[in-house]
Amino acid sequence: MESKKELSYVNTQPADRVKKSTLTKMIWRSTMLQASFNYERMQSAGWLWAMLPGLEEIHQNKEDLATSMTHNMDFINTHPFAVTFVMGIVLSMEQMKADIQTIRSVRISVAAPLGGIGDALFWYTLVPITAGLCANMAISGSVLGPILYFLILFGCEMALRYGLMYASYNLGMKAVSMMTEYAQEFTHAASVLGVFIVGALIANYGGGTALGIVIQNGESPIVVQSYLNMILPCLLPLLITFLMFWLIKKKGWTPVKCIGLILLIGIVGAMFGIWKGSYTPLFPVPWTIG
């Protein structure tokens, strides 16, 4: 990845509207969003794969396609069914050749909150209700139970994917054409939103990173993490993000080098029972893991 050069498209002429068949292809490809799910970028490679039919149609120029693919490898995590909503908006921005930094900021800002809404709707509402309905049918020996379960949930899932893709693509086309006059200002505002959301993600996704050291002290064991929380909750996630930012931006570290460092910190820490979790440290330590 270039260190200093800002990414931008060579051909800034808006492309034609993406064909209906391409949109359909993207909707079906979106089912593989989590194919390469990983802890660093989460859904990014699956996201890019789902976007590719549209991107290839929009960026006929090979160089622009490479640029677009590069920034579509950013960290992304959203709801796997509602993802087409993000896809439609990003696709419309790509088509209008919007400023790349704006696309990046809008993508993460739309993607992140969708995850929570999707989970609440699907996993906490629709799935339990459907399961309650169908599980008893299955237990009493009816094959209809699993079949009904699949039809209801898969039907809702695909309807959601289709509906959101078209709705957001059309919405995006309207919004993007309105903002061209103030493109630079819009980029700044979008970055503000993006940075704000990333700050929220650090707190929202970072809670798992905590110290597990509990020093036995009779009636009142000393939980080291709770002292850290008194300074600032989620202090460690914030500090580690800053460390990674500094290593990447100032020291020119590659992401994979950062991953290596984190693996080392994680495993060595667990050898001595520093991190929170349910495990037994390799070396005996005078505290318990909580």
Place this chain on the structure above:
Amino acid sequence: MNVVEIVLLAVVTFFFAIDQFSLTEIAYRPIIACPIIGLILGDVQTGLVIGGTYELMMIGNMPVGGAQPPNAVLGSIVAMIFAIKANMDINAALGACMIFATFGQYVVTLTFTIMSGLMVKADAAAEAGNPDGITQVNIISCCILGALFALIAVIAYVGGIAMSGVLQSLADNASWFMGGLSAAGGMMRFVGFAILLKIMLANDMWGFLLAGFAAALVIGNIEAISSACLLLVAFAGVAIAVNDFRVSGIQKQAAEGGFSDGI
């Protein structure tokens, strides 16, 4: 021991392993997976009963928000093997399968960690504008996950209950390693955040980063609204961004219009 059963079992396990995160994301659920495995092992009725029971157990134990509960795919497959091949009763089979489900969770953690390394390959393909490279990365990832799951299912089929003890002692001895891996897994997303910030974070924006962090902390710790945390933060963020847009728009107009417009 039946080779056809083993091959079919490996194939469907491979499919379910991928399906739990991609494809339909429905077919892997116990209520569907168990009857299908029952069909392979020759007892659909037991599959329906175990599937329905397991499905009800899973309500409230959903794979959301990056959390990894004991793995339902291996749980259902192994419970089926124990119930049909070892003639265990249904509750005993569901209990005995849990160590395999825990191993499934380990495999998922391991795969998600390995796949972080493969992002280099995806980045290189993206920079070269090579769509096939992205396809390959996704296929490799699916194969790693599917193959590891299929392997554990075959071990459970061939080794039966005897394997439980072996896996249990393995799990005990390697627990520090898995603990470290999941601690590291929890931290790897910070690298993803740092890559995003590298592009977006101009020097005048640090305050917004901290404000977003603070907003999520506050909302996330209020139980009544914490599940809508990111959405609520996004609402506040939109207001801030719209204001930023307005202010810089006024600045631009002022700069263009000089002093003639007055203040």
